[in-house]
Amino acid sequence: MPLALLTMSRQEIDRAEWMLRVRERRATQAQVAERLGLSVRQVERLYRAYKAGGAAAAYGLLALVGFFLVDRLFPATLRILGARGVTGLSDPAGLPAVSILFAVMGLLATPITNTFSRWQEADADHFSVEHFNEPDGLAKALVKTIEYRADSPSKLEEFIFYDHPSVGSRVRAMMDWKAAHPKPEPSAVPAPAPPKS
Numbered sequence: 001m002p003l004a005l006l007t008m009s010r011q012e013i014d015r016a017e018w019m020l021r022v023r024e025r026r027a028t029q030a031q032v033a034e035r036l037g038l039s040v041r042q043v044e045r046l047y048r049a050y051k052a053g054g055a056a057a058a059y060g061l062l063a064l065v066g067f068f069l070v071d072r073l074f075p076a077t078l079r080i081l082g083a084r085g086v087t088g089l090s091d092p093a094g095l096p097a098v099s100i101l102f103a104v105m106g107l108l109a110t111p112i113t114n115t116f117s118r119w120q121e122a123d124a125d126h127f128s129v130e131h132f133n134e135p136d137g138l139a140k141a142l143v144k145t146i147e148y149r150a151d152s153p154s155k156l157e158e159f160i161f162y163d164h165p166s167v168g169s170r171v172r173a174m175m176d177w178k179a180a181h182p183k184p185e186p187s188a189v190p191a192p193a194p195p196k197s
Contacts, residue, residue: 019050025126051123058116062109070101077101110160117163125170126177133183135174142167142174 018036021027022043027035033043074089077097086094129135143151145167152168153161165173 015046016050019047022047023051023123028130051120055116055120059113062112066102066105066109069105070098073101074098114161114163115159118158118165121164122170122173125165125173129174129177129181133181135178139171139174142170 015036018027018032022029022032029043029047030040032038033040036043038046071089074094074097077100078086078094081097081100083094083097086097088094089098125138128138149162149167150157151166153166158166164170
């Protein structure tokens with residue numbers, strides 16, 4: 001099968017670069033809308049599609065690697081298990097070996113899938129404060145979760161076991177956002193003039 005060449009227009013490349021800047025919080029959606037000549041709502045839709053495509057591609061790649069490894073490790077797994085009479089990967093008698101391979105690979109891939117999940121949760125937190133401007137409310141809700149999870153685990157512990165960012169880092173992100181985006185003070189209403197007597 002011949003290889004197909006995928007091309008992107010300059011506009012598509014620009015949009016992808018700006019979506020990356022939004023993801024890395026180097027630009028706001030309003031700034032991107034102004035730069036690309038789009039409405040903020042259009043940029044929000046583009047960003048949602050960008051994130052969904054990125055997550056789907058990452059999980060798809062992970063699945064592809066998993067199937068490749070099952071194909072390559074299947075004969076060795078049969079030898080280790082002492083399975084005799086299994087004729088190949090398509091033989092239903094080899095299903096236990098395939099199940100063991102997927103279980104082990106799933107366990108080993110947990111830090112990777114947790115990292116994807118942490119990125120999505122961090123994006124959800126950012127979306128929440130950007131659109132509702134209530135970092136204190138989110139921080140208060142997060143602090144309540146300290147009862148059943150550590151607020152500041154080590155980097156290694158978070159990488160291996162946590163599918164959400166740690167409470168400490170999420171609250172810190174909320175307070176950093178609050179410091180960078182102060183709410184405007186309500187303008188003082190002038191006191192009514194005293195009645196003339």
